[in-house]
Amino acid sequence: MTDIAVSASGLLKTFSEHGLLGWADVHPALHLCFLYGESDERVRLAAALAVRALRSGSLCIEIASAPQTAAQWERLDGAASDEAAPAVPAQDWPEPNGWLAALEASPIVTVGDGTDGPVRPLRLAHGLLYLERYWRDQEAVRSRILERLLASDAPLGVVPEVSSGDPRAAQQDAALRLALTSGLTIIAGGPGTGKTQVIARIVRAFTAGHAPALVALAAPTGKAAARMTESLRAEGLDASASTLHRLLGWKAGSRTRFKHDPTNPLPHDVVIVDELSMVSMTLMARLLSALKPGARLVLVGDPDQLASVEAGAVLADLTQASRLAQVVVPLRHNFRFSGDIQSLATAIRDSDADAAIAVLTDSEAVRLVAPNDATDVLRERCVDAGSRLFEAAARGDDQLALTMLDRHRLLCAHRRGPFGVQAWSRTVTTWLTEDLPGYGQGGEFYIGRPLLMTRNASDVGLFNGDTGVVLDTGGSPEAVFATGSGPRRFSPYVLDGLTSVHAMTIHKSQGSQFKQVSVVLPPVGSPLLTRELLYTAVTRASDSVLIVGTEDAIRAAIARPAARTSGLRPRLDA
Numbered sequence: 098m099t100d101i102a103v104s105a106s107g108l109l110k111t112f113s114e115h116g117l118l119g120w121a122d123v124h125p126a127l128h129l130c131f132l133y134g135e136s137d138e139r140v141r142l143a144a145a146l147a148v149r150a151l152r153s154g155s156l157c158i159e160i161a162s163a164p165q166t167a168a169q170w171e172r173l174d175g176a177a178s179d180e181a182a183p184a185v186p187a188q189d190w191p192e193p194n195g196w197l198a199a200l201e202a203s204p205i206v207t208v209g210d211g212t213d214g215p216v217r218p219l220r221l222a223h224g225l226l227y228l229e230r231y232w233r234d235q236e237a238v239r240s241r242i243l244e245r246l247l248a249s250d251a252p253l254g255v256v257p258e259v260s261s262g263d264p265r266a267a268q269q270d271a272a273l274r275l276a277l278t279s280g281l282t283i284i285a286g287g288p289g290t291g292k293t294q295v296i297a298r299i300v301r302a303f304t305a306g307h308a309p310a311l312v313a314l315a316a317p318t319g320k321a322a323a324r325m326t327e328s329l330r331a332e333g334l335d336a337s338a339s340t341l342h343r344l345l346g347w348k349a350g351s352r353t354r355f356k357h358d359p360t361n362p363l364p365h366d367v368v369i370v371d372e373l374s375m376v377s378m379t380l381m382a383r384l385l386s387a388l389k390p391g392a393r394l395v396l397v398g399d400p401d402q403l404a405s406v407e408a409g410a411v412l413a414d415l416t417q418a419s420r421l422a423q424v425v426v427p428l429r430h431n432f433r434f435s436g437d438i439q440s441l442a443t444a445i446r447d448s449d450a451d452a453a454i455a456v457l458t459d460s461e462a463v464r465l466v467a468p469n470d471a472t473d474v475l476r477e478r479c480v481d482a483g484s485r486l487f488e489a490a491a492r493g494d495d496q497l498a499l500t501m502l503d504r505h506r507l508l509c510a511h512r513r514g515p516f517g518v519q520a521w522s523r524t525v526t527t528w529l530t531e532d533l534p535g536y537g538q539g540g541e542f543y544i545g546r547p548l549l550m551t552r553n554a555s556d557v558g559l560f561n562g563d564t565g566v567v568l569d570t571g572g573s574p575e576a577v578f579a580t581g582s583g584p585r586r587f588s589p590y591v592l593d594g595l596t597s598v599h600a601m602t603i604h605k606s607q608g609s610q611f612k613q614v615s616v617v618l619p620p621v622g623s624p625l626l627t628r629e630l631l632y633t634a635v636t637r638a639s640d641s642v643l644i645v646g647t648e649d650a651i652r653a654a655i656a657r658p659a660a661r662t663s664g665l666r667p668r669l670d671a
């Protein structure tokens with residue numbers, strides 16, 4: 098039980114005891130209600146649930162369906178993070194009509210879409226309850242997206258012959274044409290559908306001729322930016338992508354305030370953002386508000402992937418809004434692989450569980466192994482990859498070590514519990530120490546230790562999610578990381594927030610690609626087991642995927658799209 102459950106009373110106590118609310122939800126709710134003199138416990142509960150919803154990726158909570166939403170949350174008491182919270186008995190939930198009436202009458206709630214009255218901490222609009230700040234972010238995104246939809250300026254740059262003549266590339270051509278003529282272009286495609294190739298064509302078109310446009314390339318994480326730079330180089334374009342935080346001028350100590358804003362807009366004529374599925378509503382609002390008037394925005398991503406860890410599934414909202422259909426270009430043809438990984442990913446995306454099981458039963462490249470039979474094969478994969486990484490690191494070869502680091506990755510849905518990253522990381526470390534002579538010796542930063550950065554250190558150019566490995570340099574250990582400007586060495590002792598990455602959450606793996614992926618699926622009943630989770634895990638691999646789990650878990654994942662509540666899509670179409 099969390100601490101607050103002891104000090105909370107009434108409904109808040111009941112909900113805390115069921116593992117649905119934690120201190121981080123209850124404390125702000127009590128604080129706000131105290132400040133505004135609100136004593137109705139139904140309002141306190143709604144405020145705490147709105148905070149809790151944010152922490153599970155939703156921008157708001159629909160009051161009428163709150164019990165169903167809450168039933169899908171991960172429980173917070175830590176004991177069994179792979180289980181859904183036991184349902185709060187129906188009689189403990191406030192009756193919805195009375196609950197809505199209490200919220201409408203509350204001094205801490207603004208009702209409706211208006212912005213005239215005094216600012217209050219909560220907003221109830223169209224049956225959805227938001228923290229005001231997030232409602233404002235959503236509204237800022239809505240209004241600025243609709244503004245761009247109306248802006249169709251004269252083409253910038255040199256409009257090239259945009260037909261490649263290849264019928265498989267017709268959508269790529271359409272994306273290029275749109276980017277050259279529209280204030281907003283959204284390119285939606287899975288792995289290998291040519292998103293990078295289109296980005297390269299767009300950059301070339303905008304920068305050719307006598308008056309080249311100033312183009313910014315960005316991605317939400319350092320790793321994704323590094324990959325974007327690398328993939329564009331492979332397409333023959335020498336351009337460098339940065340993180341969105343760096344592009345916007347991140348200010349230390351603030352998550353939401355940037356140097357570039359409406360009073361100091363970005364100088365770029367064109368801004369292209371990749372991996373948009375990882376961008377939250379708040380970051381999207383800041384990006385849109387930092388563009389100069391007339392700047393073109395090209396948003397690129399895979400809407401079938403997991404959404405950002407922070408609240409708001411912006412890309413999914415944008416691609417599903419009917420009003421935006423004219424600026425959304427879906428890329429469907431996969432140029433990279435036509436093999437079993439592709440068939441499995443397509444089956445998952447199309448919710449065809451039978452087809453997914455058929456691929457998994459009949460393939461070498463994608464395999465399903467029951468948890469009880471998985472130890473030997475997992476050990477073999479982890480030790481094989483670990484030994485190659487160890488050897489490359491011992492040679493002090495930066496590039497080879499980074500290649501080996503991305504050769505195999507063990508992915509888990511959870512952080513804690515028997516199916517989580519922490520437990521699996523320990524197991525893999527034990528296997529490596531037992532099987533590789535000399536492994537793990539030499540202190541905290543032993544040679545071959547795979548590292549994950551868990552916070553942003555923009556002063557040194559490393560970001561949350563970046564990965565690296567400790568090298569033998571003959572002297573004190575150094576770690577090499579893949580960055581947007583190529584491999585770079587750091588002393589691991591001066592980096593705050595480093596951890597081992599013998600296993601990684603599927604969420605953290607977004608924006609990365611590995612030759613081989615092994616996935617430990619959570620059991621049926623885990624609130625994290627969703628279609629997007631499985632799709633994201635499978636599409637991280639280029640050569641092979643081993644899934645540790647049951648057929649039932651595969652079917653359960655495919656049957657369950659991730660529940661994310663946001664009011665953006667209906668507001669765009671209103």
Ligand SMILES: Nc1ncnc2c1ncn2[C@@H]1O[C@H](COP(=O)(O)OP(=O)(O)OP(=O)(O)O)[C@@H](O)[C@H]1O
Pocket residue numbers: 261263265266269286287288289290291292293294295328432433
């Ligand atoms: N129109 C095309 N004709 C031939 N090959 C293509 C075409 N478009 C893309 N490709 C090739 O297909 C592969 C995948 O393309 P690309 O890297 O652009 O896809 P992507 O959508 O960016 O993939 P990911 O999301 O995995 O990075 C590349 O090798 C690229 O050269």
